[in-house]
Amino acid sequence: MNLWLVFLIIAGGLLLFGFIFDKVAKKKNLELNPEEGLKNASKSEHIYKEAHLKQTIDNFNNPNS
DSSP states (O other), X not given: OHHHXXXXXXXXXXXXXXXXXXXXXXXXXXXXXXXXXXXXXXXXXXXXXXXHHHHHHHHHHOTXX
């Protein structure tokens, strides 16, 4: 029974953290854009991140292939 209580406290804490972060981000008009991080990256990091973003978009558009 105590293990379920710990699990519920951790899950509730994560949900509360996400809710508070979402409210703060909306209040400050923060945009969490993954492509924003590419601006200050080195050439190799830029290539790796663009390949990862392309793969993520492809996986999202074609989940069963």
